Amino acid sequence: MVGPQVTLEKIPQLDTTNSSVDIDLIGIAKNNNETKSAAVAFMSYKKMDNLLKPEFFSTSNDTVKTMMSTVISATLPKTTNTKLTKPVNFTFKHIREFDPNGSLSCVYWNISEWIVDGCSVLETNSNYTVCSCNHLSTFALIMQTNRQKEFGxxxxxxxxxxxxxxxxxxxxxxxxxxxxxxxxxxxxxxxxxxxxxxxxxxxxxxxxxxxxxxxxxxxxxxxxxxxxxxxxxxxxxxxxxxxxxxxxxxxxxxxxxxxxxxxxxxxxxxxxxxxxxxxxxxxxxx
Structure with a gap:
């Protein structure tokens, strides 16, 4: 949380066990003309992928979908104007083995499914992936791989x-x-x-x-x-x-x-x- 008398020039990175977030909370606070304050809440859920399964990510191609990160949420409580001044960057540590032939997607939960609108992959390697989103919600990283050929x-x-x-x-x-x-x-x-x-x-x-x-x-x-x-x-x-x-x-x-x-x-x-x-x-x- 930052108030009108903030002296920081940049908000430090907020970390959980397997993820982190970079957000321009100072710029958001300056856009709140009345209070000149803003707050961010960043949460990580260890077992949420058992409910919000990667299969809920609908794609046109038939692929195997794997949850590569913990499910996280970011919100702006007690903030009047929640409009973002810059895209928010999330860093996901891979919780499962990375397939170099797989395709990674930064997704957010929209009522009943995972979608990618407003989110994109900035960089990735075998250990982590950085996602950029222009809004706050509940996010995750999903990898798609081709199905193995069935031999009968x-x-x-x-x-x-x-x-x-x-x-x-x-x-x-x-x-x-x-x-x-x-x-x-x-x-x-x-x-x-x-x-x-x-x-x-x-x-x-x-x-x-x-x-x-x-x-x-x-x-x-x-x-x-x-x-x-x-x-x-x-x-x-x-x-x-x-x-x-x-x-x-x-x-x-x-x-x-x-x-x-x-x-x-x-x-x-x-x-x-x-x-x-x-x-x-x-x-x-x-």
């Missing part, structure tokens, strides 16, 4: 295709292994390998326009692969059930036409029904 099933696609693709020629190259279930095994491996390769091609070339079509195709290929696995399991069961009549059972129970209907048409019907009921379920921004 695509990581496994090269492995699944490298394992699945050679299985078809390997099966064909061994004449002794042609059994009742060999065709189903080949078809299942072919569908899964094709689906895995389709994912790789899609990711590599970024076919965003065809995302929905690619999603439907992947649904069909994977589902068809699983249906062929189920068909192979049924054939193996028939082999074990009646080893002496494998061929006749295959002709009587599971003909080639029936196998194609089971392996492809069933999967196609499921996909068509899914598209009809939930068309927006195929494809996304990613």
């Amino acid at each position: 099933p695509v990581e496994l696609c090269p492995l699944s295709s490298s394992v699945g693709s050679p299985s078809v020629p390997a099966h064909t190259a061994v004449p002794e292994r042609h059994t009742a279930s060999s065709g189903e095994n080949d078809e299942g491996a072919l569908q899964l390998s094709t689906a895995s390769l389709r994912i790789i091609i899609t990711v590599s070339h970024g076919l965003q326009v065809l995302c929905a079509v690619i999603s439907g195709l992947l649904h069909f290929l994977f589902l068809s692969g699983f249906v062929w696995m189920f068909t192979e399991a049924v054939m193996l069961f028939i082999c074990v059930k009646n080893l002496s009549r494998i061929s006749s059972k295959k002709r009587e129970v599971l003909s080639s036409g029936f196998l194609c209907v089971t392996g492809y048409v069933v999967a196609l019907v499921v996909v068509c029904v899914s598209v009809g009921l939930v068309p927006e379920g195929y494809g996304s921004e990613r």
